[in-house]
Amino acid sequence: MSEFAFDASLADFEAKVLQPSLEVPVVVDFWAPWCGPCQTLKPMLEKLAEEYAGRFLLAKVNSDENPEIAQHFGVRSIPSVKVLYQGQLVDEFNGALPEGQVRAFLDRIALPPAGGNLRQEAAELLAAGQPEAALAKLVEASQQTPDDEAVRLDAAEVLMQLGRNDEAKQLLAAEYPQQADRAAGLRARLALAEGAADTAPLEEKIAANPDDHAVRLELSRAYAAQGRFRDALEAALEVVRRDRFFEQGAGRQALLNLFEALSGEQHDDLVREFRRKLSATLN
Structure with missing residues (x-):
């Protein structure tokens, strides 16, 4: 007990x-x-x-x-x-x-955690478009409460927003037994970010040939790497709509990968929306 x-x-x-x-x-x-x-x-x-x-x-x-x-x-x-x-x-x-x-x-x-006020201040700074200042607050909070997994994962997420992916990867290499699902989602999102590409040429190819499903999936990955998650989900879903059997269900798998990468309260509504759309498309 x-x-x-x-x-x-x-x-x-x-x-x-x-x-x-x-x-x-x-x-x-x-x-x-x-x-x-x-x-x-x-x-x-x-x-x-x-x-x-x-x-x-x-x-x-x-x-x-x-x-x-x-x-x-x-x-x-x-x-x-x-x-x-x-x-x-x-x-x-x-x-x-x-x-x-x-x-x-x-x-x-719940009662505020030690360092909780700093974490809240970091969230407010991030919402105000000040990620560098938010990261500084999270570093301070982590120094006060080094075992707070949520603070460290907040920092990893801000590092990813700043494009400092190597630092985020190093932070995410640690074990997060109390926040395992969120850590897995951030690792998956980091993997998506490594597929960054210019979307304009891909969009031109799709405009010329809307049934080029391989290019559309590449475009979905590029959108995700840029943080355009709705566009990424919509592109992958369009592959399912057009050909659910393409490359043994690659469109559906791309959506499932995105759902994992977006796991967490921040994107819950978006994931729920596209889970419903995927279900409606498959049924």
């Missing part, structure tokens, strides 16, 4: 949940052994509780064994997640959400 994630019952709910919630947000996960989605969400929350290392606590309540608690919090279906802070219910969600959405939820309610 972890110090950050534990079972709670009616007998110890006040001691394990209500009292700690005066100091730190407590995420209460209502689950049951027969609930399939619970078996997906519960281990995810346990993993994230370890990763966030005390920025929130996770109390797991078996709703079958503790119907009084479930009734008190108005739980009608499971999994159901409630957040208590300073003794009050402050947020909640129902169902087994994807990890990216769960992380976004936790980032809203």
